[in-house]
Amino acid sequence: MLTTRIAVLVSGGGTNLQALIDAQASGELKSGVLALVIADKPGIGAIARAEQAEIPCEVIPRKEPGFEENVLRALEASQAGMAVLAGFLGILSGDFIRRFGKPIINIHPSLIPAFCGKGFYGLRVHQAVLDYGVKITGATVHLVNEITDGGKILLQRAVDILPGDTPETLQRRVMEQAEWKLLPQAAELVAAEIAEEKESTL
Numbered sequence: 001m002l003t004t005r006i007a008v009l010v011s012g013g014g015t016n017l018q019a020l021i022d023a024q025a026s027g028e029l030k031s032g033v034l035a036l037v038i039a040d041k042p043g044i045g046a047i048a049r050a051e052q053a054e055i056p057c058e059v060i061p062r063k064e065p066g067f068e069e070n071v072l073r074a075l076e077a078s079q080a081g082m083a084v085l086a087g088f089l090g091i092l093s094g095d096f097i098r099r100f101g102k103p104i105i106n107i108h109p110s111l112i113p114a115f116c117g118k119g120f121y122g123l124r125v126h127q128a129v130l131d132y133g134v135k136i137t138g139a140t141v142h143l144v145n146e147i148t149d150g151g152k153i154l155l156q157r158a159v160d161i162l163p164g165d166t167p168e169t170l171q172r173r174v175m176e177q178a179e180w181k182l183l184p185q186a187a188e189l190v191a192a193e194i195a196e197e198k199e200s201t202l
């Protein structure tokens, strides 16, 4: 069975990256191999997690010119067959998505189409959920297209909002109950599909 090489883009603490690393170690993620981590700024927690797991890691600062070109080059050099946005907080252009030409999946910490799109990222999502007063939120893994958080939904899971929740307590519950489960599951689904396609063309 062929395996799909997976590149993971990160911007923060990297707990979703850790969920992928743990899934690879446990065998839940078996159709793909974590081949490269791209961090969009230096000093973030995700870098240490990649190093600890001995996954090659490149820092490509998002604020510097040529970011997308440099990411494309790194993806090509690593022979990535798919990319995972695991807490990546930038928005990739349609041009980037077309040129990469392979599946990109993203984890978003709400039930899309609620609380998503430009400006909804990280704790801001949970703050908006609490401000609105909805009683259920959750997480979504979707394919990335040129519409921010607008690609085909792959997996979703609901999480209760509890009295007294703060953005921080809610973020933690959404991560534990939804994100860290859904992302490895979706990565395996997509990696398996790509590996099967490759095998059928051999």
Ligand code: GAR
Binding pocket: 011, 012, 013, 014, 015, 016, 017, 046, 086, 087, 088, 089, 107, 108, 109, 120, 121, 122, 125, 171, 175, 179
């Ligand atoms: C996660 O909650 C992820 O869903 C969110 O950022 C956090 C990153 O945490 N992503 C977005 O808001 C994307 N729009 P992590 O670095 O610990 O995985």
